[in-house]
Amino acid sequence: MTGTAPRAEGPRGESQADVRPATTPPPDAQPPVRHPEAPAPGTSLGSHYDHCFGCGPQQVNGLQLEARAGEGVEVTAEFTVKPVHQGGPGLAHGGVLMSAMDEAMGSLNWILHTASVTGRLETDFVRPVPVDTVLHIHAEVTGVDGRKIYCAAEGRLGGPEGPVAIRAQALFIQVQLEHFTTHGRPQEIKAALENPDLFKRVRAFEVNP
Ligand SMILES: CCCCCCCC/C=C\CCCCCCCC(=O)SCCNC(=O)CCNC(=O)[C@H](O)C(C)(C)COP(=O)(O)OP(=O)(O)OC[C@H]1O[C@@H](n2cnc3c(N)ncnc32)[C@H](O)[C@@H]1OP(=O)(O)O
Secondary structure (H helix, E strand, O other): OOOOOOOOEOOOOOEHHHOOOOOOOOOOOEOOOOOOOOOOOOOEOOOOOOOOOOOOOOOOOOOOOEEEEOOOOEEEEEEEOOHHHEOOOOEEOHHHHHHHHHHHHHOOHHHHOOOEEEEEEEEEEOOOOEOOOEEEEEEEEEEEEOOEEEEEEEEEEOOOOOOEEEEEEEEEEEOOOHHHHHHOOHHHHHHHHOOHHHHHHHHHHHHOO
């Protein structure tokens, strides 16, 4: 009996011939460029939104990730795994670890001076990550193709040179400020727009990309 061959399609319905890992830059992607007004290497990037699960200081059960600018189009960040982040007993939840990688790669926006959101995120979990561990994350942009921003990140245990526990690749898509104002719940958008620093900072990306 001959079975039906599985459909050879990519995540967005591409044919097999077009399938390439969606988070790997195509050969004609441009190398990323550090924006001239990007924060100086070593500078803390701060939170893009106080209530963000990834970086918001007011989100007490969030990740409270603090990223710093690197020399290139890269950032470093430390994530301390707390009991509230558990999956298995005494171990970090995989989805929480993915969030930390997502947030670290999202903070590359400040280095490129653009606003972008995650379109696709792929993760390899290499080692378990116990509660109380500090995950040392390094994230970088690997290529830019129009609105598509290709990123990669690693999380290491015990120090920036420690063993790799998690690897991620992502495709971020550049968006306008209206992405947030159109889709976000009105009460949070209103409050965010009343924060003039945040609004100016993000709007500046569109005026001076
Ligand atoms: C006043 C308030 C102020 C607040 C402002 C704060 C700003 C702070 C600055 C920065 C924020 C940083 C935040 C970091 C947080 C961590 C990051 C997250 O977790 S973000 C949340 C999770 N992600 C989403 O919710 C996206 C949901 N998806 C969408 O909204 C759309 O699908 C979107 C925008 C991603 C794309 O939609 P389209 O209509 O704009 O564009 P199309 O044409 O569909 O895609 C453009 C290209 O990208 C490819 N593409 C899109 N998604 C893809 C996918 N999943 N896989 C492969 N390719 C994909 C497409 O094939 C297309 O490629 P081709 O130009 O034709 O070559």
